[in-house]
């Protein structure tokens with residue numbers, strides 16, 4: 001529904017919706033990034049207290065740079081916002097590029113490059129985003145301490161649980177995604193259904209340090225794997241929607257600190273991402289969710305082509321959430337429906 005059918009043909013049928021959902025999450029935070037850039041949202045503006053302050057700023061900025069000038073003049077909270085906005089925009093952009101390319105690799109059964117492309121955003125970037133959301137003061141003082149050793153994955157790994165828990169508490173995902181889920185999916189070498197083992201086997205030909213992911217004798221990791229097998233897809237799409245849902249929501253939390261989104265846009269983002277996730281996970285039953293959406297929408301929406309009332313089938317429920325469109329059950333025409341607009 002979101003991706004042309006010819007691109008989905010190599011993905012097992014029962015996993016195509018999960019793949020489309022992953023792409024939808026990517027598209028949502030990538031679209032917002034572009035909107036923020038276009039609106040110049042990350043730029044900080046401030047008024048000088050006096051003419052002499054303005055000219056001192058100019059001198060310092062010429063001699064060093066704008067950031068140093070702001071700090072010299074005591075504009076510390078503004079300087080901090082400049083730094084945090086800059087990191088958010090650049091790191092989200094890098095993350096979105098990696099995820100886009102990895103999902104395209106999975107469409108072509110190129111598992112190994114796909115997993116390698118997912119490794120950086122999920123093992124690295126996600127923890128920095130979580131740190132920034134959960135403990136902005138701590139992140140900023142570590143980042144500006146002049147010592148990158150304060151920012152290593154080892155430092156982060158020692159307090160992974162607290163970092164993820166405090167970030168989740170600042171999103172709308174409490175009760176939907178848990179710290180334990182994320183840690184077992186992304187970092188637990190002993191979880192046979194998790195991503196960590198897949199990442200390690202994708203990036204290294206031989207792994208011997210950990211018994212859980214030890215290379216089998218007379219083998220190299222994944223090198224002789226039959227690309228026709230579906231087991232990697234099955235493991236991947238069982239867990240990836242959860243991780244990308246969390247990623248999308250911590251990115252939303254970071255965007256909000258740059259500038260609050262348009263009224264309604266935040267609610268629509270949360271409604272669409274969370275309900276599509278529930279639908280995918282079949283929590284509360286797909287039929288029940290479709291029925292609830294139908295009760296809310298059908299009395300008000302008619303097909304512009306044939307005037308039949310909107311029928312929220314299970315197909316249409318997911319289509320409405322992911323693409324803001326529906327297919328008329330009567331005349332079969334696809335019609336746009338601005339779901340975000342009702343917020």
Ligand SMILES: [Zn+2]
Pocket residue numbers: 303304305306307308328329330331332333
């Ligand atoms: Zn119609």
